[in-house]
Amino acid sequence: MKINTSYPYPVLYMNNDDYLNSSFNTKIQVYESFGEVKIHADFALDNQGIQDLIQKQLTHYLIHIECGQTSFRQAYHTSNMTLDISIPTSELRGKISIHSFIIARGKIENYQSELLNEWFKDVPISFEKGNLLAIGDAIETTLFEENLDQLNLPSIAKVTKSNKNEFMEVDIHSDFITISLPEYEYKQYASNANSRLKNSILSTVIVPSLVYVFSKLQDNREDLEGYTWYQVLEKIFADNNLNIQDVGTDSLSALKAAQMVLRKPLRTSFEEIAKLTTLED
8 A cells, every 4th residue: 555645735744844843653463363364453542633534533544454365455434542453374375564544534624723734824734534644553364274263173073973872962072072963953064064054063062062072071171281283273273362261261261262152153153144135146
């Protein structure tokens, strides 16, 4: 994204001197966690006039994110001093550009500021909706494709048919997590696992299974940590700056851990259902 440095109105920017004794800086942090790119922005504005406009809801902070390789382009805004953004990793690849701004939410007329440089004195100033009032920091970061898919569930779990059980059961005492389904449920799973509702079906089976697995860790860790599935999950948590030993405690419940590992399965399931409903309409 190219930034214009010349505007017909004053813009607070580190590379010009439209304002005196003023600054706008943004600290931007980017990291990956469980299939999402997390972006945290801290805004630091030293200009009372523009700050007043934000408080009056006439302007707001904006983070613009662009990825040329996937054609992703999105703007996120807030009136707060911080902004947290989550984007599915599948939507971003390669180089990502992140810029910060303060923009007008609507038309602003008769703008005045004691901090404006003298050449703006006695000049009528107005801003249209979308005009920039300030340009903050920008960063570029790169996502490497090998990090896009950290979890391969078939490598640690398998779904089998049980001819004797009436309910789903989970066995964790081997290198694989074995999920046994009653005959009818297994047939439905097997025939629909690759259908347009595959995420919903997988969530129905895998989420409760992982909740069960994680609920057993605290009392059986010494017996389980030698299994391949435990070591794979341990690495997944470590790669996301979490400790598998916290799973099943008050700080990280088994239910939340399962949803994190499966990358918000409820959301993907409901998105899948909504898409299918739209197609039927």
